[in-house]
Amino acid sequence: MADEPKLFEVMYTCRAMRRLKPDPVPEELLLRLIDAANQAPSGSNLQNARWIIVRDRAQKERLAELNRKGVERYIQEQRIPELPHQPREKRERMLKAVLWQAEHMAEIPALIIACLEFLAPPPDTFAAGANAGGSIWPGVQNLLLAARALGLGATPTTLVFSDRPAAKAVLGLPENVEPFCMIPVGWPMGRFGPVSRRPVQEIVHWDRW
Numbered sequence: 001m002a003d004e005p006k007l008f009e010v011m012y013t014c015r016a017m018r019r020l021k022p023d024p025v026p027e028e029l030l031l032r033l034i035d036a037a038n039q040a041p042s043g044s045n046l047q048n049a050r051w052i053i054v055r056d057r058a059q060k061e062r063l064a065e066l067n068r069k070g071v072e073r074y075i076q077e078q079r080i081p082e083l084p085h086q087p088r089e090k091r092e093r094m095l096k097a098v099l100w101q102a103e104h105m106a107e108i109p110a111l112i113i114a115c116l117e118f119l120a121p122p123p124d125t126f127a128a129g130a131n132a133g134g135s136i137w138p139g140v141q142n143l144l145l146a147a148r149a150l151g152l153g154a155t156p157t158t159l160v161f162s163d164r165p166a167a168k169a170v171l172g173l174p175e176n177v178e179p180f181c182m183i184p185v186g187w188p189m190g191r192f193g194p195v196s197r198r199p200v201q202e203i204v205h206w207d208r209w
């Protein structure tokens with residue numbers, strides 16, 4: 001493990017890597033990602049995160065189709081041509097990468113679905129609400145960092161769940177299991193580079209807003 005990059009280097013270069021090669025990723029590495037995700041905290045230590053690794057081509061095609069529909073709607077409804085921290089040209093580059101991934105989703109070697117298993121079927125508002133994912137997102141971030149450390153590209157995606165019932169049906173999820181994030185994983189075509197974030201001075205408040 002001595003040749004693996006250090007934690008802060010990993011964090012600061014853990015970009016969304018959407019253009020991925022079709023080359024397979026060894027099962028052992030995929031399980032290592034899930035094992036890293038599984039070290040994350042969960043509310044009340046419920047340890048109710050569940051992970052589905054989709055490699056079957058037909059399953060990937062089905063998820064790719066759902067994602068494509070979500071991406072098309074997202075692009076059509078795009079009303080943010082630029083942001084203070086993301087000039088137009090960078091935003092357009094991001095959207096191009098989102099489209100590239102939408103077109104190649106089924107060729108990506110593994111689509112990892114992050115789910116939570118609830119004791120009983122949760123109300124819709126809970127599953128979709130902003131606070132609902134507290135016990136899954138720390139694991140997702142661990143997985144992204146682990147992928148980066150192993151030289152694998154990954155991106156957290158959610159547009160595939162625009163039609164949640166259809167995604168649940170494809171994955172065969174029982175009523176008490178909700179999907180939150182799909183992470184396409186593979187060997188990157190491009191190179192890792194630093195993430196671009198707003199300076200800390202702009203986003204921190206001391207003692208009160």
Ligand SMILES: Cc1cc2nc3c(=O)[nH]c(=O)nc-3n(C[C@H](O)[C@H](O)[C@H](O)COP(=O)(O)O)c2cc1C
Pocket residue numbers: 014015016017018094098101155156157158159160195196
């Ligand atoms: C909650 C959440 C949902 C996201 N959904 C998608 C998605 O559906 N498709 C996609 O390509 N990227 C998705 N992303 C990735 C973001 O676009 C990406 O993290 C952001 O643009 C920063 O990219 P960077 O790390 O390369 O700077 C999502 C990220 C988060 C945190």
